[in-house]
Amino acid sequence: MxxxxxxxxxxxxxxxxxxxxxxxxxxxxxxxxxxxxxxxxxxxxxxxxxxxxxxxxxxxxxxxxxxxxxxxxxxxxxxxxxxxxxxxxxxxxxxxxxxxxxxxxxxxxxxxxxxxxxxxxxxxxxxxxxxxxxxxxxxxxxxxxxxxxxxxxxxxxxxxxxxxxxxxxxxxxxxxxxxxxxxxxxxxxxxxxxxxxxxxxxxxxxxxxxxxxxxxxxxxxxxxxxxxxxxxxxxxxxxxxxxxxxxxxxxxxxxxxxxxxxRLRVIQDVRVQKVLVSKDKDLLLNRLAAEVDELSVDLSRKLEHLADVFDANVAALSGALAEFRDASKEKRALLRIEIRRLRREIRANWKAWVALTRWTARRYAPAHCH
Ligand SMILES: [Zn+2]
Ligand SMILES: [Zn+2]
Structure with missing residues (x-):
């Protein structure tokens, strides 16, 4: 009916x-x-x-x-x-x-x-x-x-x-x-x-x-x-x-x-990137695990390494930001330099990550046949 x-x-x-x-x-x-x-x-x-x-x-x-x-x-x-x-x-x-x-x-x-x-x-x-x-x-x-x-x-x-x-x-x-x-x-x-x-x-x-x-x-x-x-x-x-x-x-x-x-809610860039890195990593490692060539092994290692570096820098940044809040004036000056350096590093890590994942995703697309 x-x-x-x-x-x-x-x-x-x-x-x-x-x-x-x-x-x-x-x-x-x-x-x-x-x-x-x-x-x-x-x-x-x-x-x-x-x-x-x-x-x-x-x-x-x-x-x-x-x-x-x-x-x-x-x-x-x-x-x-x-x-x-x-x-x-x-x-x-x-x-x-x-x-x-x-x-x-x-x-x-x-x-x-x-x-x-x-x-x-x-x-x-x-x-x-x-x-x-x-x-x-x-x-x-x-x-x-x-x-x-x-x-x-x-x-x-x-x-x-x-x-x-x-x-x-x-x-x-x-x-x-x-x-x-x-x-x-x-x-x-x-x-x-x-x-x-x-x-x-x-x-x-x-x-x-x-x-x-x-x-x-x-x-x-x-x-x-x-x-x-x-x-x-x-x-x-x-x-x-x-x-x-x-x-x-x-x-x-x-x-x-x-x-x-x-109270406009925004997700901070670094937080967005952190989620993306962990999601991309899981997805691509899974995909690469099904491959048998040497390149895929090499890429898996590279992906894991880059993700680790990225995560370590993000953790260091949030640590430095937390420390900054209750730091003395002299300490703050030092921390400011450190925070700037970490932000620069994270930006560079992110760029490298995007380039590598894009390339990997294209090279090992799901429909890719050997
Ligand atoms: Zn919606
Ligand atoms: Zn929708």
């Missing part, structure tokens, strides 16, 4: 706006003024950022704290994205992280690209686990948004549509500022569950399907650095390098300057 397993409301909603978008297209092209594109752009950014900064990093991952006024902005603007309440969204997303790539993952990419992208929405049976979102259930704003979600979503979108009609033809307002915006925000968010688990590089957690992809980051306000995100989900950043495009991070950081957000 397939029809009983289908979430008809979701299916009809998603199917109708796609059909309307295509069906109305021939009639609106003449009416699409620059104001229509501006309205589209503005609501796309507002709805998209509310999901990435709010639903995702604030609520699902608690990667920073926010003032109530910031939360309200997020909880209202997010209704432009039509992704149901922050509570439900975070519930499913926490399941995704806890059980990624398994059957318990609501949008597991292992069930196929289109399942992860959107098909899961139409058949998903949510067994709501209150313990998983106990913290959010204590937040009255989140609970309010969940209880009145439909009314809020209809209200906010009606106001936006009404405002848009003041500046453009009503049909253009409906098509560009509502339908096209919902379409764009939906598919960009969905790309994170589909494309960002398929197309890109796995730098931080090679065992996961999640990948880092700059193109996707561009489309999703920085969420495309998804491999890093799965490896270090508590970090409020997804793009951790200065050149990474992560407007969500910029927004949260900027808001912190005026006190709207606080």
């Amino acid at each position: 397939l029809h009983r397993k289908i979430n008809w409301t979701t299916l009809v909603f998603v199917a109708s706006y796609h059909l309307l978008l295509v069906g109305l297209a021939p009639f609106v092209f003449g009416a699409l003024t620059w104001t229509a594109w501006l309205g589209f752009g503005f609501t796309f950014v507002a709805g998209g950022l509310a999901i990435t900064a709010g639903y995702h990093r604030l609520y699902a991952h608690r990667a920073y704290d926010a003032r109530p006024v910031f939360e309200w902005a997020v909880l209202l603007a997010s209704t432009l994205a039509f992704q149901w309440s922050a509570l439900v969204w975070s519930h499913d997303h926490r399941l995704h992280h806890n059980h990624v790539d398994t059957d318990k993952d609501p949008y597991s990419v292992k069930k196929g690209f289109w399942h992860a992208h959107m098909l899961w929405l139409f058949t998903y049976r949510r067994e709501f686990d209150t313990a998983l979102v106990a913290d959010l259930l204590r937040n009255p704003r989140v609970v309010f948004q969940d209880r009145y979600y439909l009314a809020l979503a209809v209200g906010v979108n009606a106001v936006v549509l009404g405002l848009a009609c003041l500046f453009m033809h009503p049909l253009a307002a409906l098509w560009a500022v509502v339908l096209l915006r919902i379409f764009a925000v939906h598919h960009c968010t969905w790309f994170i569950n589909s494309l960002a688990h398929v197309w890109g590089s796995r730098t931080y957690a090679r065992e996961l399907s999640a990948v880092d992809n700059a193109v996707l980051a561009f489309l999703t306000f920085g969420e495309g650095y998804h491999n890093y995100h799965h490896a270090f989900a508590a970090d409020y950043r997804n793009g951790v390098r200065w050149y990474h495009f992560d407007p969500t991070k910029w927004l949260v950081r900027t808001a912190s300057f005026i006190g709207l957000t606080s």
Whole structure:
């Protein structure tokens, strides 16, 4: 009885706006003024950022704290994205992280690209686990948004549509500022569950399907650095390098300057690298153990040696930093030099490590046949 397993409301909603978008297209092209594109752009950014900064990093991952006024902005603007309440969204997303790539993952990419992208929405049976979102259930704003979600979503979108009609033809307002915006925000968010688990590089957690992809980051306000995100989900950043495009991070950081957000959680570089070194080492040593050539023996030895040196330097650094705290003035001067030297060493160790592991991973790729 397939029809009983289908979430008809979701299916009809998603199917109708796609059909309307295509069906109305021939009639609106003449009416699409620059104001229509501006309205589209503005609501796309507002709805998209509310999901990435709010639903995702604030609520699902608690990667920073926010003032109530910031939360309200997020909880209202997010209704432009039509992704149901922050509570439900975070519930499913926490399941995704806890059980990624398994059957318990609501949008597991292992069930196929289109399942992860959107098909899961139409058949998903949510067994709501209150313990998983106990913290959010204590937040009255989140609970309010969940209880009145439909009314809020209809209200906010009606106001936006009404405002848009003041500046453009009503049909253009409906098509560009509502339908096209919902379409764009939906598919960009969905790309994170589909494309960002398929197309890109796995730098931080090679065992996961999640990948880092700059193109996707561009489309999703920085969420495309998804491999890093799965490896270090508590970090409020997804793009951790200065050149990474992560407007969500910029927004949260900027808001912190005026006190709207606080306690932004970051994973320190050295800590990230330490996890990576130990993970890479296990993975590659395992892979090399299956090889019989001399090179693999040599490489295993090199990997172990480099990892040991790296770990020793990191331990020495944290020792020196701890000592620094209660040291006398003269001792501090000496320690400062030592800390600088250790940081330099660690940077060099890390570079050597990345070069060696990249080369090894390529030379002994899993599909490599002899
Ligand atoms: Zn996440
Ligand atoms: Zn994911």
